[in-house]
Amino acid sequence: MTGGDPQRPLRVLIVEDEALIAFDLEAQIEECGYEVTDIAHSVQTCQAAARHVRPDVALMDYRLKNGDNGRDAATWLRETLGVPCIFLSGNLDEATRELLAPLDPIAFVGKPLLPPALRAALKKADEARLANG
Amino acid sequence: MSGTRTDAMLDDWTMTLKIGAADLLSSLPRSFAIIDLDMIFLEASDGYLELTGRTREQLIGSHVFERFPDVTSDAASSGDIVRNSFRRVFETGRPDKLDTYYYPIAPSPDDGAPQRRWWRAENRPVFRNGRVVALIHDVEDVTADVIAQRERDVRDRLIESLSDVATWQFHPQSQTVIASAALAEMCELDGETGDVLVAPYLDRVHPDDLERVVSIFAANANAPAGTSVDFDFRVVTPQAGERWFACRSELVRSEPNAPAAFIGLSIDITEAKMREVELTRTITERDRLIEQKEVLLGEVNHRIKNSLQIVSSILKLDASHAHDENMQGRLQAAASRVQAVASVHELIYRAGQVDTVEFGEYLGDLCRAMEDSLPLEIALIHESVPLRVSTDRAISLALLVNELVANSATHAFRDRKDGTIAVRAAVNETRLELSVSDNGDGRPEAPGHRGLGTRIIAAMVSQLEAELRQFRGTQGGHVVHLSVPIDR
Incomplete structure (x- = not known):
């Protein structure tokens, strides 16, 4: 029920292992008027952050440090909390996109990150949240 | 009869030289014993004593088959072979030859365990007044020859059993090779099997490898028997073209100082070589x-x-x-x-x-x-x-x-x-x-x-x-x- 509240801004969890890129994403998200719940850099920190504050959407890097995989984090978010993802990655091939399709991602956004693409994806996530509410 | 003449001659000699018949017999450079009709040793030469490891005292007057009991257990036992030969001589008055036969004896009367021995013998009658009274058992120890022959047989059988393997025996001195059918086939040399000249086979060796192959055999010509000689080389044949052979051979000599021969086998290793390349x-x-x-x-x-x-x-x-x-x-x-x-x-x-x-x-x-x-x-x-x-x-x-x-x-x-x-x-x-x-x-x-x-x-x-x-x-x-x- 809380998901559909139009009075509060969209809540976004950033899962990105490169700290400076995460800062950049945070600045862009806040500029759009949305809220960043936390920055996670691994599957484990993603789970902890999402349990603490449930996001409406996660901005998910596909390749994480120490061999962690964004797909594992996204699967957990989807199955445990029903949170969808926007996938971020420089080079996602067709096979990988097909592999991620069952997770019903909101969008795939390439790197380097173009602000309009990110804005469009976040807008789509916000609309989906309000529609489901 | 020749026997009578022998007795007479012996009598003449001993009288002339004033030496006893026993002295003479014992010095003859052969190994023989004189055995009477009851198969009792009457006399034995020094050679015979040396060959059997016995003293004259141990033998003279004792029964042949009590002194050297037959220990074989075959149906046609070694004891029968010798006994029958003795009987034939006594009955017919004719010499009897025994081709190689097996008769183990103990090395000495005290050392009871009989050893493997092979013998060849000729038993000749001794006549007195036209009647056979004894025989001369002239015997030769052929154990070493038999063992050597057996080893040769084993080797030959082994080579035969490897008929579909390309085996050969190369004799550098005569420039001949005993080639198996499989080798001839591998080299596409129809009919060049058995004991043939090596030249056609050397003609098949790749020109760039020929000198090396020849020098390998030459370098080992004076090596001891049993030396392993292994090498790889290329062969060129009309049908199959260029191929790689691996040769594994061993130096053999028929006698200690005989010229070296090489007995070995060749394997086509072209595929392995190609993989290597x-x-x-x-x-x-x-x-x-x-x-x-x-x-x-x-x-x-x-x-x-x-x-x-x-x-x-x-x-x-x-x-x-x-x-x-x-x-x-x-x-x-x-x-x-x-x-x-x-x-x-x-x-x-x-x-x-x-x-x-x-x-x-x-x-x-x-x-x-x-x-x-x-x-x-x-x-x-x-x-x-x-x-x-x-x-x-x-x-x-x-x-x-x-x-x-x-x-x-x-x-x-x-x-x-x-x-x-x-x-x-x-x-x-x-x-x-x-x-x-x-x-x-x-x-x-x-x-x-x-x-x-x-x-x-x-x-x-x-x-x-x-x-x-x-x-x-x-x-x-x-x-x-x-x-x-x-x-x-």
């Missing part, structure tokens, strides 16, 4: 590709470094054109951060190694680049140690050092113009100990002000899993100490 080619190609990849990676890093350099330059240009002092400072800080990342790529390009960089070298480069952008009055000194770190961590460290130096430069010397900033790196067992210290007037506090520099420092410390401590230096000034785990 193919493998060598693949490895060469792989090495070339790896080299090419390294060149390309170097090129990529060079371009990344150039591009980052351009970005840094753009920011510096912007800074110099900014009228607002605050804006100028921020653009310069941004230029310096980009420069810090660029310096890592510069190093990768120079060192030609992508996954790790030499930290000591890199820290020096970074400090020299930063000193250029600091005010002239501020000196930047550095001490470092050789240490390789991963490229990812090098970038984090570059940004961290850049921020810490920039912090000192901005905040430490507010009330004076000159100062020194020192960057020191040391390595203990598992950690890199890195400090940035200054001789300024104290720590610039920034309460509540979470500037980008502070956030970058926090993020990099966390990313490196480092520990950060700040304290006042023993001679004043501010020290930031970082302890970073080394990824070994």
